[in-house]
Amino acid sequence: MFDVEFFQDTSTRIHMKKLAFDTCVSFLGRTISQSEFRIKDGKEFIKDELYHRLNVRPNKNMTASTFWQTFVHKLVYDNECLIIQADDGDLLIADDFEHNEYAVLEDTFTKVKVKEYEFKRSFRQNEVIHLRYKNENLSPLIDGLFSDYGDLFGRILNAQKRKNQVRATVDMDMLAAKSEQHQKKLQEFIDNMYKAIGEKDVAIIPQQPGFKYSEQTNGGGSVNGQSVDEVNRVTNGFLDQVAMAMGIPTSLLHGDMADVEKQTKNYMLFTVSPLLKKIKDQADVKFFTQDDYLKGKCIDIWQVSYQNVFDLATAIDKIRASGVMNGNEIRSKFGLERVDDPLLDKYVMTKNYSEVLEGGENE
Known part of the structure; x- marks a missing residue:
């Protein structure tokens, strides 16, 4: 992911944004990938080639679980996702495409690109599964939150580094270091001493004539512990904001056990079910004609039970x-x-x- 934050002041905090976004998207993707896509014909469920592609092997290079997790990642990151069907029947997730929208005519998709291959033909709306995650792109909201939280996160980290910094003073008798050879040996001794202090658990410093080393303390351990809690609060705060934007209860992400059944029910009802409904509507249009649908032939998505x-x-x-x-x-x-x-x-x-x-x- 190439973000403009690499060229801004918060460039070193980009991992916090990716961690929060990937945590929420992966959580939703794992839930959707456990669903079973059934082919319903009246009162009966049939297992045919379409059932195999939706639940076992959508294409030659992906299993169904990987396919639907990739679909959710693409849908949330780009706010839309396009699934096309190749000439051999494989279901493919487009990496890039152009959406040509019309008022009264059917939309078309051109320059559809899957990995390094670009399709020369155009695809009509009823030939593809095309979904938008939200009416507006989620990225500007995440970027705005990250701009504030990233700056706050960086300031707290810098304060924590200063509190844990080892500060020392060295008193030297300059009369003993007038010659260049003396200065070189003294500098080598100081470098070795600093290296030993930084890398070893126990560092023994021999006393030298005209040379005195002393460390300066900067507060107790309780202050440092408080700063670590502040870092965790900022990180969790940003994660909670992203989760709220995606409709994921924060208690499920943090693993809280209080009212877990109620939270899971709300998550399945208000976040997972609407997304599965979008997939079902698009799949019904793609794989069945109007006459087939009116006769009771459709996609029935059975979501994972809690x-x-x-x-x-x-x-x-x-x-x-x-x-x-x-x-x-x-x-x-x-x-x-x-x-x-x-x-x-x-x-x-x-x-x-x-x-x-x-x-x-x-x-």
Whole structure:
């Protein structure tokens, strides 16, 4: 990543920006890559070549998990991402392209470049999967935050270096160092002494006539510890701001265990699900015609679950016993395929939920 910060005052702090941005993008990319892209035909799920490309091998050089992580990185960094399908069916992520937008005509994409190869043809909007991450580019916001946090981070680091700096004074009798040979030996002795102090845990300095070395202390250890906490607070503060801009709960990034289920639910509902919905809408347009879609053929994305099905066993039993859903409908809610069993297609209701007749007997 070539940033203009390399030529600015905050150039030495660029790692803080990359660390925060990469942490958030990688977190979102790992979540999306665990999703399963299913081909739905009516009530049935089919496994065909398209299913294999979306979930196993999109192209000759990538697995599905790597493909979707790369897709999310490209989408967030550039605020848009383009997936094209080559003549042999491979799904490729474009590194560069030109988007030709029209008011009433279909948009086209030209000069599409994948690595070092540039396609000579143009691609229509319904032939590609093209997504925008947000209406506005996220980079100016991150750059503005980094300009302030980077300067503050640099100042705290410089203050920390000054507090931990070893300061010493050397008193010399100049009468003993008048000759050039004496001065050369004395300078060599001082250089070796400084090197020993800087590199060795224990440095023994022999006493010399006309030469006295003494170190100056600069505060206690508590002040230094406080500065380290300040560095961590600034770094975490910048990370939290980037995470908020991307809709990622900060507690999940920091590994906090308090209300982790609620935070995960909000993350999946308000950040992951909208992004998967964008991918689904584009994939439906790309791979299916209008007639196919109206007949029930579409992409069904099953996102990674944060709940254990065994923990919900009581709730499942209540839903089944109340007759709200049959067995196959409940299985589909948990990402399980339908089973060709007449019992699972029936709606059952236990006596507790059945209507009581006038005679006092259950219906």
